[in-house]
Amino acid sequence: MEIPQQQRSGRPSALRTVLLLLVCYPIVRAIYNVYFHPLSKIPGPRTWAASRLPFIRSLLKGTIVHDIQKLHRQYGPILRIAPNEVTFAQPEAWEDILRPQLQGSQFPKDPIWWSRPPGSATSLLSAMAPDEHARIRKALAPGFTPRALKSQEPFIQRYVGLLADRLGETVLAAGPSSYAEIDIGPWFNFATFDIFGDLGFGESFDCLQNSRFHPWIALLFNSVKAGAFISATRFYPAVEYILRKCIPPSLKKMKQDHHQQIADKVRRRLNYEMERPDIMSHVIKDNTSQGGLSIDEINITFVILTTAGSETTATALSGTMNYLVQHPDKLRRLTAEVRKAFKSASETDMTLDALQRNLPYLNAVLSEGLRLCPPVPWILPRVVPPGGGTVCGVWLPEGTPVSVQAYAMNRDPAYFHRPDDFLPERWLPVATADEKSPFFGDRREAMQAFSLGARSCMGQHLAWAEMRLIMAKLLWNFDFAAPEDKGKWLNWEDLRTFLLVEKRPINVTLKLRSDQEE
Numbered sequence: 001m002e003i004p005q006q007q008r009s010g011r012p013s014a015l016r017t018v019l020l021l022l023v024c025y026p027i028v029r030a031i032y033n034v035y036f037h038p039l040s041k042i043p044g045p046r047t048w049a050a051s052r053l054p055f056i057r058s059l060l061k062g063t064i065v066h067d068i069q070k071l072h073r074q075y076g077p078i079l080r081i082a083p084n085e086v087t088f089a090q091p092e093a094w095e096d097i098l099r100p101q102l103q104g105s106q107f108p109k110d111p112i113w114w115s116r117p118p119g120s121a122t123s124l125l126s127a128m129a130p131d132e133h134a135r136i137r138k139a140l141a142p143g144f145t146p147r148a149l150k151s152q153e154p155f156i157q158r159y160v161g162l163l164a165d166r167l168g169e170t171v172l173a174a175g176p177s178s179y180a181e182i183d184i185g186p187w188f189n190f191a192t193f194d195i196f197g198d199l200g201f202g203e204s205f206d207c208l209q210n211s212r213f214h215p216w217i218a219l220l221f222n223s224v225k226a227g228a229f230i231s232a233t234r235f236y237p238a239v240e241y242i243l244r245k246c247i248p249p250s251l252k253k254m255k256q257d258h259h260q261q262i263a264d265k266v267r268r269r270l271n272y273e274m275e276r277p278d279i280m281s282h283v284i285k286d287n288t289s290q291g292g293l294s295i296d297e298i299n300i301t302f303v304i305l306t307t308a309g310s311e312t313t314a315t316a317l318s319g320t321m322n323y324l325v326q327h328p329d330k331l332r333r334l335t336a337e338v339r340k341a342f343k344s345a346s347e348t349d350m351t352l353d354a355l356q357r358n359l360p361y362l363n364a365v366l367s368e369g370l371r372l373c374p375p376v377p378w379i380l381p382r383v384v385p386p387g388g389g390t391v392c393g394v395w396l397p398e399g400t401p402v403s404v405q406a407y408a409m410n411r412d413p414a415y416f417h418r419p420d421d422f423l424p425e426r427w428l429p430v431a432t433a434d435e436k437s438p439f440f441g442d443r444r445e446a447m448q449a450f451s452l453g454a455r456s457c458m459g460q461h462l463a464w465a466e467m468r469l470i471m472a473k474l475l476w477n478f479d480f481a482a483p484e485d486k487g488k489w490l491n492w493e494d495l496r497t498f499l500l501v502e503k504r505p506i507n508v509t510l511k512l513r514s515d516q517e518e
Protein backbone atom coordinates (compact mmCIF):
# COMPACT_ATOMS: atom_id res chain seq x y z
CA MET A 1 0.00 0.00 0.00
CA GLU A 2 1.30 3.42 -0.79
CA ILE A 3 1.78 5.81 2.13
CA PRO A 4 0.19 9.18 1.41
CA GLN A 5 2.71 11.92 0.73
CA GLN A 6 1.53 14.05 3.70
CA GLN A 7 1.96 11.18 6.19
CA ARG A 8 5.41 10.26 4.82
CA SER A 9 6.76 13.75 5.24
CA GLY A 10 4.73 14.40 8.49
CA ARG A 11 6.72 12.02 10.73
CA PRO A 12 10.16 13.35 9.97
CA SER A 13 8.94 16.89 10.21
CA ALA A 14 7.38 16.26 13.67
CA LEU A 15 10.64 14.66 14.74
CA ARG A 16 12.56 17.56 13.31
CA THR A 17 10.39 20.01 15.24
CA VAL A 18 10.95 18.11 18.49
CA LEU A 19 14.70 17.97 17.87
CA LEU A 20 14.76 21.64 16.96
CA LEU A 21 12.90 22.49 20.15
CA LEU A 22 15.27 20.35 22.22
CA VAL A 23 18.24 22.19 20.77
CA CYS A 24 16.72 25.66 20.69
CA TYR A 25 15.03 25.71 24.09
CA PRO A 26 18.21 25.63 26.18
CA ILE A 27 19.80 28.27 23.94
CA VAL A 28 16.81 30.59 24.14
CA ARG A 29 16.54 29.94 27.85
CA ALA A 30 20.25 30.68 28.37
CA ILE A 31 19.95 33.96 26.43
CA TYR A 32 16.91 34.90 28.52
CA ASN A 33 18.74 34.01 31.75
CA VAL A 34 21.80 36.08 30.92
CA TYR A 35 20.14 39.19 29.44
CA PHE A 36 16.48 39.39 30.47
CA HIS A 37 16.08 37.54 33.80
CA PRO A 38 15.20 39.75 36.82
CA LEU A 39 18.65 38.85 38.28
CA SER A 40 20.52 39.74 35.09
CA LYS A 41 22.07 42.87 36.65
CA ILE A 42 23.72 40.90 39.47
CA PRO A 43 27.44 40.28 38.83
CA GLY A 44 28.67 36.79 38.07
CA PRO A 45 30.09 34.66 35.27
CA ARG A 46 27.80 34.38 32.26
CA THR A 47 28.12 30.59 32.10
CA TRP A 48 26.81 30.26 35.69
CA ALA A 49 24.01 32.75 35.00
CA ALA A 50 23.01 30.94 31.80
CA SER A 51 22.42 27.49 33.28
CA ARG A 52 22.56 25.50 36.52
CA LEU A 53 25.15 23.10 35.09
CA PRO A 54 28.42 24.86 36.12
CA PHE A 55 27.11 25.04 39.70
CA ILE A 56 26.22 21.33 39.69
CA ARG A 57 29.58 20.37 38.22
CA SER A 58 31.39 22.30 40.94
CA LEU A 59 29.14 20.81 43.64
CA LEU A 60 29.76 17.24 42.47
CA LYS A 61 33.50 17.81 42.20
CA GLY A 62 33.58 19.01 45.81
CA THR A 63 35.17 22.31 44.79
CA ILE A 64 32.09 24.51 45.16
CA VAL A 65 33.37 26.49 48.15
CA HIS A 66 36.71 27.29 46.48
CA ASP A 67 35.18 28.00 43.08
CA ILE A 68 32.74 30.43 44.63
CA GLN A 69 35.53 32.04 46.68
CA LYS A 70 37.45 32.72 43.45
CA LEU A 71 34.32 34.11 41.78
CA HIS A 72 33.69 36.42 44.74
CA ARG A 73 37.24 37.75 44.40
CA GLN A 74 36.58 38.43 40.75
CA TYR A 75 33.00 39.75 40.85
CA GLY A 76 32.61 41.12 44.38
CA PRO A 77 30.63 40.12 47.48
CA ILE A 78 27.25 39.73 45.76
CA LEU A 79 27.35 36.99 43.19
CA ARG A 80 24.91 35.26 40.86
CA ILE A 81 25.82 31.57 40.90
CA ALA A 82 22.89 30.10 38.93
CA PRO A 83 20.09 31.48 36.77
CA ASN A 84 17.87 32.08 39.81
CA GLU A 85 20.33 32.10 42.73
CA VAL A 86 22.48 34.69 44.48
CA THR A 87 25.16 34.18 47.11
CA PHE A 88 26.80 36.64 49.50
CA ALA A 89 30.23 37.13 51.07
CA GLN A 90 29.40 40.31 52.96
CA PRO A 91 28.92 40.47 56.77
CA GLU A 92 25.50 42.15 56.51
CA ALA A 93 24.17 39.02 54.78
CA TRP A 94 24.16 37.15 58.11
CA GLU A 95 21.60 39.51 59.56
CA ASP A 96 19.63 40.13 56.38
CA ILE A 97 19.13 36.44 55.52
CA LEU A 98 19.31 34.61 58.83
CA ARG A 99 18.00 37.19 61.28
CA PRO A 100 15.79 39.57 59.32
CA GLN A 101 14.40 42.29 61.58
CA LEU A 102 10.95 42.61 60.14
CA GLN A 103 8.30 40.45 61.79
CA GLY A 104 7.15 37.64 59.53
CA SER A 105 9.99 38.13 57.08
CA GLN A 106 11.87 34.90 57.91
CA PHE A 107 13.69 33.47 54.92
CA PRO A 108 12.63 29.80 54.90
CA LYS A 109 15.01 27.00 53.92
CA ASP A 110 15.24 26.05 50.26
CA PRO A 111 13.47 22.66 49.89
CA ILE A 112 15.96 21.58 47.21
CA TRP A 113 18.50 21.06 49.97
CA TRP A 114 16.40 20.19 52.92
CA SER A 115 13.14 18.50 52.01
CA ARG A 116 12.86 15.09 53.62
CA PRO A 117 12.98 11.89 51.58
CA PRO A 118 9.61 10.24 50.90
CA GLY A 119 8.40 8.19 53.87
CA SER A 120 10.72 9.85 56.38
CA ALA A 121 9.50 11.80 59.43
CA THR A 122 10.22 15.52 59.83
CA SER A 123 13.44 16.33 61.64
CA LEU A 124 14.73 19.57 63.14
CA LEU A 125 16.72 20.19 59.94
CA SER A 126 14.03 19.21 57.44
CA ALA A 127 11.19 21.16 59.11
CA MET A 128 10.47 23.92 56.59
CA ALA A 129 7.56 25.81 58.12
CA PRO A 130 8.79 28.15 60.88
CA ASP A 131 6.15 26.99 63.39
CA GLU A 132 6.91 23.30 62.86
CA HIS A 133 10.65 24.01 63.22
CA ALA A 134 10.00 26.07 66.36
CA ARG A 135 8.02 23.18 67.91
CA ILE A 136 10.87 20.68 67.41
CA ARG A 137 13.54 23.17 68.48
CA LYS A 138 11.60 24.01 71.63
CA ALA A 139 11.43 20.34 72.59
CA LEU A 140 15.22 19.99 72.24
CA ALA A 141 16.33 23.37 73.62
CA PRO A 142 16.44 22.53 77.37
CA GLY A 143 19.12 19.90 76.66
CA PHE A 144 21.46 22.51 75.16
CA THR A 145 21.44 25.32 77.75
CA PRO A 146 24.60 26.28 79.70
CA ARG A 147 22.89 24.82 82.78
CA ALA A 148 22.28 21.49 81.07
CA LEU A 149 25.89 21.52 79.89
CA LYS A 150 27.04 21.80 83.50
CA SER A 151 25.28 18.56 84.36
CA GLN A 152 26.65 16.93 81.19
CA GLU A 153 30.25 17.80 82.10
CA PRO A 154 31.09 14.40 83.71
CA PHE A 155 30.16 12.62 80.45
CA ILE A 156 32.38 14.94 78.43
CA GLN A 157 35.26 14.64 80.91
CA ARG A 158 35.06 10.84 80.82
CA TYR A 159 35.52 10.56 77.05
CA VAL A 160 38.16 13.24 76.79
CA GLY A 161 40.07 11.45 79.56
CA LEU A 162 39.73 8.21 77.61
CA LEU A 163 41.02 9.95 74.47
CA ALA A 164 44.16 11.08 76.33
CA ASP A 165 44.63 7.56 77.77
CA ARG A 166 44.31 5.89 74.38
CA LEU A 167 46.76 8.30 72.78
CA GLY A 168 49.13 7.72 75.72
CA GLU A 169 48.98 3.97 75.05
CA THR A 170 49.70 4.58 71.38
CA VAL A 171 52.78 6.59 72.27
CA LEU A 172 54.02 4.01 74.76
CA ALA A 173 53.50 1.22 72.22
CA ALA A 174 55.94 3.07 69.99
CA GLY A 175 58.63 2.47 72.62
CA PRO A 176 59.88 4.32 75.72
CA SER A 177 61.00 7.90 75.16
CA SER A 178 59.93 7.60 71.59
CA TYR A 179 57.19 9.35 69.69
CA ALA A 180 54.27 8.19 67.58
CA GLU A 181 53.24 9.54 64.23
CA ILE A 182 49.48 9.34 63.78
CA ASP A 183 46.57 10.72 61.79
CA ILE A 184 44.89 12.66 64.60
CA GLY A 185 41.68 13.40 62.61
CA PRO A 186 39.87 10.11 63.34
CA TRP A 187 40.75 10.41 67.05
CA PHE A 188 38.85 13.68 67.25
CA ASN A 189 35.93 11.99 65.53
CA PHE A 190 36.09 9.02 67.94
CA ALA A 191 35.87 11.38 70.92
CA THR A 192 33.09 13.62 69.60
CA PHE A 193 30.97 10.67 68.38
CA ASP A 194 31.38 8.84 71.70
CA ILE A 195 30.41 11.97 73.64
CA PHE A 196 27.31 12.51 71.53
CA GLY A 197 26.44 8.80 71.65
CA ASP A 198 26.31 8.99 75.41
CA LEU A 199 24.57 12.37 75.62
CA GLY A 200 22.05 11.50 72.93
CA PHE A 201 21.38 7.78 73.16
CA GLY A 202 22.69 6.92 76.61
CA GLU A 203 25.41 4.67 75.18
CA SER A 204 28.71 5.55 73.57
CA PHE A 205 29.59 4.30 70.11
CA ASP A 206 32.73 2.70 71.65
CA CYS A 207 34.95 4.29 69.02
CA LEU A 208 37.62 5.18 71.59
CA GLN A 209 37.35 1.79 73.24
CA ASN A 210 37.90 -0.04 69.96
CA SER A 211 40.05 2.64 68.25
CA ARG A 212 37.86 2.48 65.20
CA PHE A 213 34.61 3.85 63.86
CA HIS A 214 31.34 2.16 64.69
CA PRO A 215 30.07 0.73 61.35
CA TRP A 216 27.09 3.02 61.54
CA ILE A 217 29.28 6.12 61.78
CA ALA A 218 31.46 4.92 58.94
CA LEU A 219 28.36 5.32 56.78
CA LEU A 220 27.50 8.81 57.94
CA PHE A 221 30.00 10.86 55.98
CA ASN A 222 29.12 8.95 52.83
CA SER A 223 25.48 9.75 53.42
CA VAL A 224 26.35 13.46 53.72
CA LYS A 225 28.21 13.17 50.40
CA ALA A 226 25.23 11.36 48.89
CA GLY A 227 23.08 14.24 50.17
CA ALA A 228 25.01 16.64 47.91
CA PHE A 229 24.38 14.34 44.93
CA ILE A 230 20.68 13.99 45.73
CA SER A 231 20.32 17.76 45.99
CA ALA A 232 22.01 18.10 42.59
CA THR A 233 19.46 15.76 41.00
CA ARG A 234 16.59 17.76 42.49
CA PHE A 235 17.33 20.62 40.08
CA TYR A 236 16.09 18.23 37.39
CA PRO A 237 13.08 16.34 38.83
CA ALA A 238 13.01 13.81 35.95
CA VAL A 239 16.61 12.82 36.74
CA GLU A 240 15.79 12.55 40.43
CA TYR A 241 12.77 10.34 39.62
CA ILE A 242 14.80 7.99 37.40
CA LEU A 243 17.69 7.74 39.86
CA ARG A 244 15.34 6.97 42.73
CA LYS A 245 13.86 4.15 40.65
CA CYS A 246 17.38 2.83 40.05
CA ILE A 247 18.37 2.53 43.72
CA PRO A 248 19.34 -1.15 44.14
CA PRO A 249 17.34 -3.18 46.70
CA SER A 250 20.56 -3.91 48.64
CA LEU A 251 21.04 -0.18 49.25
CA LYS A 252 17.42 0.22 50.35
CA LYS A 253 17.89 -2.67 52.75
CA MET A 254 21.06 -1.08 54.14
CA LYS A 255 19.14 2.12 54.80
CA GLN A 256 16.34 0.21 56.52
CA ASP A 257 18.83 -1.66 58.73
CA HIS A 258 20.50 1.62 59.61
CA HIS A 259 17.19 3.17 60.64
CA GLN A 260 16.33 0.08 62.63
CA GLN A 261 19.60 0.34 64.57
CA ILE A 262 18.82 3.92 65.48
CA ALA A 263 15.28 3.08 66.46
CA ASP A 264 16.68 0.30 68.72
CA LYS A 265 19.18 2.69 70.31
CA VAL A 266 16.47 5.26 70.99
CA ARG A 267 14.10 2.59 72.37
CA ARG A 268 16.78 1.32 74.74
CA ARG A 269 17.38 4.87 75.99
CA LEU A 270 13.67 5.56 76.43
CA ASN A 271 13.35 2.38 78.51
CA TYR A 272 16.04 3.44 81.00
CA GLU A 273 14.67 3.49 84.50
CA MET A 274 17.54 5.43 86.00
CA GLU A 275 17.62 9.19 85.59
CA ARG A 276 20.63 10.54 83.71
CA PRO A 277 21.14 14.22 82.84
CA ASP A 278 21.72 13.74 79.10
CA ILE A 279 20.14 15.52 76.14
CA MET A 280 17.47 12.87 75.69
CA SER A 281 16.30 13.26 79.29
CA HIS A 282 14.98 16.74 78.48
CA VAL A 283 13.14 15.51 75.40
CA ILE A 284 11.50 12.76 77.45
CA LYS A 285 10.60 15.08 80.33
CA ASP A 286 8.91 17.65 78.14
CA ASN A 287 7.39 15.18 75.75
CA THR A 288 4.14 14.82 77.62
CA SER A 289 3.32 18.50 77.05
CA GLN A 290 1.58 19.66 73.91
CA GLY A 291 3.95 19.98 70.98
CA GLY A 292 6.16 17.08 72.07
CA LEU A 293 7.95 14.93 69.51
CA SER A 294 6.68 11.69 67.99
CA ILE A 295 8.94 8.66 68.23
CA ASP A 296 9.75 8.93 64.49
CA GLU A 297 10.67 12.59 64.90
CA ILE A 298 12.95 11.70 67.83
CA ASN A 299 14.65 8.93 65.84
CA ILE A 300 15.40 11.02 62.77
CA THR A 301 16.33 14.16 64.71
CA PHE A 302 18.85 12.27 66.85
CA VAL A 303 20.48 10.71 63.79
CA ILE A 304 20.95 14.18 62.36
CA LEU A 305 22.21 15.54 65.67
CA THR A 306 24.84 12.80 65.71
CA THR A 307 26.39 14.07 62.48
CA ALA A 308 25.66 17.76 63.08
CA GLY A 309 27.24 17.62 66.50
CA SER A 310 30.17 15.30 66.04
CA GLU A 311 31.55 15.66 62.53
CA THR A 312 31.52 19.47 62.80
CA THR A 313 33.36 19.63 66.13
CA ALA A 314 35.92 17.09 64.92
CA THR A 315 36.51 19.15 61.77
CA ALA A 316 37.16 22.30 63.82
CA LEU A 317 39.61 20.42 66.05
CA SER A 318 41.36 18.78 63.09
CA GLY A 319 41.76 22.09 61.26
CA THR A 320 43.01 23.89 64.36
CA MET A 321 45.52 21.15 65.22
CA ASN A 322 46.71 21.07 61.61
CA TYR A 323 47.46 24.81 61.71
CA LEU A 324 49.01 24.59 65.19
CA VAL A 325 51.58 21.92 64.33
CA GLN A 326 52.55 23.87 61.23
CA HIS A 327 53.05 27.01 63.37
CA PRO A 328 55.36 25.88 66.21
CA ASP A 329 55.52 29.38 67.78
CA LYS A 330 51.71 29.46 68.26
CA LEU A 331 51.72 25.85 69.45
CA ARG A 332 54.42 26.65 72.02
CA ARG A 333 52.54 29.70 73.31
CA LEU A 334 49.30 27.75 73.67
CA THR A 335 50.95 24.74 75.31
CA ALA A 336 52.64 27.05 77.82
CA GLU A 337 49.33 28.76 78.63
CA VAL A 338 47.59 25.44 79.26
CA ARG A 339 50.37 23.95 81.37
CA LYS A 340 50.69 27.11 83.45
CA ALA A 341 46.96 27.34 84.10
CA PHE A 342 46.52 23.82 85.51
CA LYS A 343 48.47 21.80 88.07
CA SER A 344 46.98 18.64 86.59
CA ALA A 345 44.67 17.65 83.75
CA SER A 346 42.21 16.02 86.17
CA GLU A 347 38.47 16.65 86.04
CA THR A 348 38.62 18.70 89.21
CA ASP A 349 41.40 21.00 87.96
CA MET A 350 40.68 21.30 84.27
CA THR A 351 36.99 22.18 84.50
CA LEU A 352 34.92 23.58 81.65
CA ASP A 353 34.42 26.75 83.65
CA ALA A 354 38.13 27.32 84.18
CA LEU A 355 38.87 26.63 80.51
CA GLN A 356 36.39 29.25 79.42
CA ARG A 357 37.50 31.93 81.87
CA ASN A 358 41.25 31.59 82.25
CA LEU A 359 42.69 30.72 78.85
CA PRO A 360 42.45 33.66 76.46
CA TYR A 361 44.97 32.25 74.01
CA LEU A 362 43.18 28.88 73.82
CA ASN A 363 39.94 30.67 72.98
CA ALA A 364 41.74 32.82 70.40
CA VAL A 365 43.35 29.76 68.78
CA LEU A 366 40.00 27.98 68.49
CA SER A 367 38.33 31.07 67.03
CA GLU A 368 41.11 31.31 64.45
CA GLY A 369 40.67 27.60 63.68
CA LEU A 370 36.94 28.15 63.14
CA ARG A 371 37.69 31.12 60.87
CA LEU A 372 40.11 29.28 58.60
CA CYS A 373 38.45 25.85 58.75
CA PRO A 374 34.71 26.51 59.16
CA PRO A 375 33.04 23.11 59.59
CA VAL A 376 29.97 24.48 57.77
CA PRO A 377 31.80 26.33 54.98
CA TRP A 378 28.66 27.71 53.35
CA ILE A 379 25.20 28.18 54.75
CA LEU A 380 22.89 26.37 52.37
CA PRO A 381 20.29 28.48 50.62
CA ARG A 382 17.26 30.11 52.13
CA VAL A 383 14.49 31.49 49.94
CA VAL A 384 13.41 35.14 49.68
CA PRO A 385 9.91 35.25 51.23
CA PRO A 386 6.69 36.29 49.45
CA GLY A 387 6.72 39.90 48.35
CA GLY A 388 10.51 39.90 47.81
CA GLY A 389 13.26 41.06 50.15
CA THR A 390 16.43 43.10 50.41
CA VAL A 391 19.81 41.52 51.15
CA CYS A 392 22.94 43.69 51.46
CA GLY A 393 21.02 46.54 49.88
CA VAL A 394 19.93 44.53 46.82
CA TRP A 395 16.24 43.90 46.24
CA LEU A 396 15.50 40.32 45.20
CA PRO A 397 12.27 38.83 43.89
CA GLU A 398 10.38 36.32 46.04
CA GLY A 399 11.50 32.71 45.68
CA THR A 400 15.15 33.59 44.96
CA PRO A 401 17.51 31.15 46.75
CA VAL A 402 20.16 33.08 48.72
CA SER A 403 23.12 31.73 50.66
CA VAL A 404 26.06 32.94 52.79
CA GLN A 405 29.62 31.98 51.91
CA ALA A 406 31.36 31.60 55.28
CA TYR A 407 34.63 30.23 53.88
CA ALA A 408 35.01 33.00 51.29
CA MET A 409 34.10 35.72 53.78
CA ASN A 410 36.46 34.43 56.49
CA ARG A 411 39.37 34.64 54.07
CA ASP A 412 38.50 37.94 52.46
CA PRO A 413 41.18 40.67 52.79
CA ALA A 414 38.35 43.22 52.92
CA TYR A 415 37.39 41.89 56.36
CA PHE A 416 40.54 40.34 57.85
CA HIS A 417 44.18 41.46 57.94
CA ARG A 418 46.38 38.76 56.29
CA PRO A 419 43.28 36.61 55.88
CA ASP A 420 44.97 33.36 54.83
CA ASP A 421 47.43 33.34 57.74
CA PHE A 422 46.92 31.55 61.04
CA LEU A 423 47.10 34.44 63.50
CA PRO A 424 45.16 33.71 66.72
CA GLU A 425 46.33 37.09 68.09
CA ARG A 426 43.56 38.77 66.09
CA TRP A 427 41.02 37.40 68.61
CA LEU A 428 42.78 38.60 71.77
CA PRO A 429 41.09 41.50 73.60
CA VAL A 430 44.07 43.77 72.90
CA ALA A 431 43.46 43.51 69.15
CA THR A 432 40.05 45.13 69.55
CA ALA A 433 41.21 47.74 72.06
CA ASP A 434 44.54 48.90 70.61
CA GLU A 435 44.20 51.08 67.52
CA LYS A 436 47.79 50.27 66.62
CA SER A 437 47.08 46.54 66.40
CA PRO A 438 47.14 45.36 62.76
CA PHE A 439 43.93 43.48 63.57
CA PHE A 440 42.08 46.50 64.95
CA GLY A 441 40.18 46.93 61.69
CA ASP A 442 39.19 43.24 61.34
CA ARG A 443 35.45 42.81 60.82
CA ARG A 444 35.09 40.07 63.44
CA GLU A 445 31.31 39.94 62.99
CA ALA A 446 31.94 38.52 59.49
CA MET A 447 32.86 35.22 61.17
CA GLN A 448 29.73 33.44 62.40
CA ALA A 449 30.81 29.80 62.56
CA PHE A 450 27.56 28.84 64.32
CA SER A 451 25.29 31.01 62.16
CA LEU A 452 22.65 33.37 63.56
CA GLY A 453 18.95 33.55 64.22
CA ALA A 454 16.14 31.04 64.66
CA ARG A 455 18.10 28.23 63.02
CA SER A 456 21.53 28.93 64.47
CA CYS A 457 23.55 26.09 65.98
CA MET A 458 21.86 24.64 69.06
CA GLY A 459 25.01 22.85 70.16
CA GLN A 460 27.44 25.75 70.26
CA HIS A 461 28.00 25.66 74.05
CA LEU A 462 28.62 21.93 73.84
CA ALA A 463 30.93 22.39 70.84
CA TRP A 464 33.01 25.04 72.63
CA ALA A 465 33.21 22.88 75.75
CA GLU A 466 34.42 19.86 73.78
CA MET A 467 36.92 21.85 71.72
CA ARG A 468 38.44 23.59 74.75
CA LEU A 469 38.70 20.47 76.87
CA ILE A 470 40.05 18.20 74.12
CA MET A 471 42.66 20.70 72.99
CA ALA A 472 43.75 21.61 76.53
CA LYS A 473 43.92 18.02 77.77
CA LEU A 474 46.00 16.88 74.81
CA LEU A 475 48.42 19.80 75.02
CA TRP A 476 48.79 19.34 78.76
CA ASN A 477 49.74 15.67 78.29
CA PHE A 478 51.67 15.57 75.03
CA ASP A 479 54.26 17.44 72.98
CA PHE A 480 52.93 17.75 69.46
CA ALA A 481 54.78 18.56 66.24
CA ALA A 482 54.36 18.31 62.51
CA PRO A 483 56.07 15.38 60.75
CA GLU A 484 59.59 16.22 59.60
CA ASP A 485 58.69 15.19 56.07
CA LYS A 486 56.77 18.18 54.72
CA GLY A 487 55.30 15.91 52.06
CA LYS A 488 53.05 14.57 54.82
CA TRP A 489 51.67 18.00 55.71
CA LEU A 490 48.07 18.76 54.84
CA ASN A 491 47.06 21.98 53.19
CA TRP A 492 43.55 22.72 54.48
CA GLU A 493 42.71 24.73 51.37
CA ASP A 494 43.00 21.52 49.30
CA LEU A 495 40.12 19.76 51.03
CA ARG A 496 36.91 19.17 49.12
CA THR A 497 33.48 20.06 50.46
CA PHE A 498 30.33 17.99 50.11
CA LEU A 499 28.01 20.03 52.35
CA LEU A 500 30.59 19.22 55.08
CA VAL A 501 34.37 19.10 54.69
CA GLU A 502 35.87 15.84 53.42
CA LYS A 503 38.92 15.25 55.57
CA ARG A 504 42.27 13.76 54.66
CA PRO A 505 44.95 12.52 57.08
CA ILE A 506 46.16 15.12 59.58
CA ASN A 507 49.58 13.70 60.34
CA VAL A 508 51.15 14.76 63.63
CA THR A 509 53.85 13.40 65.87
CA LEU A 510 53.30 13.23 69.61
CA LYS A 511 55.20 12.12 72.68
CA LEU A 512 54.57 12.35 76.39
CA ARG A 513 55.42 15.89 77.51
CA SER A 514 59.12 16.06 78.10
CA ASP A 515 59.00 17.44 81.66
CA GLN A 516 56.92 14.37 82.71
CA GLU A 517 58.84 11.53 81.10
CA GLU A 518 61.02 10.74 84.09
Ligand code: HEM
Nearest residue numbers: 308309312313316375376449450451455456457458459463
Ligand atom coordinates in the same frame (compact mmCIF):
# COMPACT_ATOMS: atom_id res chain seq x y z
C1 HEM B 1 32.41 23.46 65.98
C2 HEM B 1 31.29 22.78 65.95
C3 HEM B 1 30.03 23.22 65.27
C4 HEM B 1 29.82 24.14 64.29
C5 HEM B 1 30.85 25.04 63.63
C6 HEM B 1 28.41 24.16 64.01
C7 HEM B 1 27.81 25.00 63.07
C8 HEM B 1 26.47 25.02 62.78
C9 HEM B 1 25.86 25.86 61.81
C10 HEM B 1 26.58 26.87 60.94
C11 HEM B 1 24.54 25.61 61.82
C12 HEM B 1 23.47 26.27 60.94
C13 HEM B 1 23.32 25.52 59.64
C14 HEM B 1 22.27 26.12 58.73
O1 HEM B 1 21.45 26.90 59.17
O2 HEM B 1 22.27 25.78 57.56
C15 HEM B 1 24.30 24.59 62.81
C16 HEM B 1 23.08 24.06 63.11
C17 HEM B 1 22.89 23.13 64.10
N1 HEM B 1 23.83 22.58 64.94
FE1 HEM B 1 25.79 22.97 64.94
N2 HEM B 1 27.80 23.26 64.82
C18 HEM B 1 28.74 22.67 65.62
C19 HEM B 1 28.53 21.73 66.61
C20 HEM B 1 27.30 21.29 67.01
C21 HEM B 1 27.06 20.40 68.13
C22 HEM B 1 28.11 19.86 69.09
C23 HEM B 1 25.72 20.16 68.16
C24 HEM B 1 24.97 19.32 69.15
C25 HEM B 1 24.79 18.10 69.10
C26 HEM B 1 25.11 20.92 67.07
C27 HEM B 1 23.78 20.96 66.79
C28 HEM B 1 23.21 21.72 65.79
C29 HEM B 1 21.79 21.72 65.51
C30 HEM B 1 20.75 20.93 66.27
C31 HEM B 1 21.59 22.60 64.45
C32 HEM B 1 20.27 22.92 63.75
C33 HEM B 1 19.54 24.02 64.44
C34 HEM B 1 18.21 24.31 63.79
O3 HEM B 1 18.00 24.02 62.61
O4 HEM B 1 17.37 24.86 64.49
N3 HEM B 1 26.10 21.58 66.40
N4 HEM B 1 25.50 24.24 63.40
